[in-house]
Amino acid sequence: MRSFASKLGAVTASAALALTLSPAAHAEEAAAYFEVTTYQDRSVIKLTDPAKIEHARGIVNGTEKERVHVVGRILKTPAPYNPGWSFHLNPDTIDFFQVAIEVCDATTSYVEEHLDEAGGAFLPGLVWCPWSSKVIREVTPGRG
Structure with missing residues (x-):
């Protein structure tokens, strides 16, 4: 179960990072x-x-x-x-x-x-x- 929780945490962190980066990336695309x-x-x-x-x-x-x-x-x-x-x-x-x-x-x-x-x-x-x-x-x- 600990392995699953670690993987879930990594996926959640990756998703949060993607959401954090996407507005800046989107703003550059929209320039x-x-x-x-x-x-x-x-x-x-x-x-x-x-x-x-x-x-x-x-x-x-x-x-x-x-x-x-x-x-x-x-x-x-x-x-x-x-x-x-x-x-x-x-x-x-x-x-x-x-x-x-x-x-x-x-x-x-x-x-x-x-x-x-x-x-x-x-x-x-x-x-x-x-x-x-x-x-x-x-x-x-x-x-x-």
């Missing part, structure tokens, strides 16, 4: 990448929330006409899917807006040039909401 413009600058964001992915696709196909601008919290590290920039938006904080306050507005190149100042008087809390931002297309990382 979608979108090219965003701010005037002449282009960058790439990563979305993992299915509702936000659908919202971004609505912007691309023209069915979403109001909340077309991107807002999120900057991470001061490069991301492999966002080449050419020393920062990216934290996927967990990205959302869309129609109107925002001026304190979080800047172009991508301006953020890059002043990244060391971001989080202080410039982009308080590292929140970035470029008024000129717009999702223009869905992309595959590494293929542009």
Whole structure:
């Protein structure tokens, strides 16, 4: 009986581990990448929330006409899917807006040039909401 209990415990532990790992694995499977413009600058964001992915696709196909601008919290590290920039938006904080306050507005190149100042008087809390931002297309990382 002890052998059966040990096997049952191992199966239960394996199932618990699978359940613990599956949301992260599922989130990676569900990730979608979108090219965003701010005037002449282009960058790439990563979305993992299915509702936000659908919202971004609505912007691309023209069915979403109001909340077309991107807002999120900057991470001061490069991301492999966002080449050419020393920062990216934290996927967990990205959302869309129609109107925002001026304190979080800047172009991508301006953020890059002043990244060391971001989080202080410039982009308080590292929140970035470029008024000129717009999702223009869905992309595959590494293929542009």
